[in-house]
Amino acid sequence: MQDDRLDGVLFDHLMLEGEQKAHISNYTDLTALLTSADLKWEVPHDMVEWIWIHMAINAGVTSTAARSGNLENPEQLALNLMNSSSELSLVIKTIREALKVVEARGVNLKLYKAELLPYKIPAWIAGKAMKIMFAKNELTRKIMTLHNDKQDIFYCCQSVYQTGQELGVKMPILEANMKGISI
Structure with a gap:
């Protein structure tokens, strides 16, 4: 504003x-x-639950994109991520861990089955499919590059990660990603 x-x-x-x-x-x-x-x-079934699910998805995506560097250029990190099927496969695995945090908060993920279905397929297949999707779908690609507010990105990742720690959720990939992020 x-x-x-x-x-x-x-x-x-x-x-x-x-x-x-x-x-x-x-x-x-x-x-x-x-x-x-x-x-x-x-x-959605419950808006707050839906927001938590999407924070988990965003934490999986952005923590993976930023894990090997700082958040000074989020747009470039997103571009790098979208061009790598192996990185996108890691995104899927990280999202799965982050969704365990949401589940530990008491959210019944079965109520969001259709929305979460893409994260259930094998990660290597999902990574390849996502790379193709990002290459062919300009709007989806634009969404990824426009989500570039460093403080917002870090807050989302940190919120999911800290909640997972408080609830005792094992999340080794997300934890490793978070240790690699600097802002």
Whole structure:
């Protein structure tokens, strides 16, 4: 936000808390506004759980991208990651560890089965598939390079990692990644 102006990107699909949990009086107006703007929304089982799942996924991706260096150039780290199927395979393994942290928080991951399915296939296959996806899908590639706020990246990784430590989750890959990160 600069000069009372929010500069950002809004995709055509977003996540929205369910009406019963949102506790806002104009929920119907909000969904009507989204519809009028041709925006689609999805209501997850639980928004806070969904956020934790996505923090775990982001921690897996960004800690792997940054593990061999500092976060001074997050865009270049993302580009390097997207061009390496072996690094992307490691991302899958790291995400699996980070999801164990989410599960240890009490989240029933079975409720998010469809969303987590890509992380269940063998890591070497997933790494190759992700490399192809990033090479062919410009929007997905752009999302990876635009997520470059160093403090945000580090906060996400650190939050998942510290929670895992507090809950006694074994996460050797994530731990090794975190030891390699400097900001």
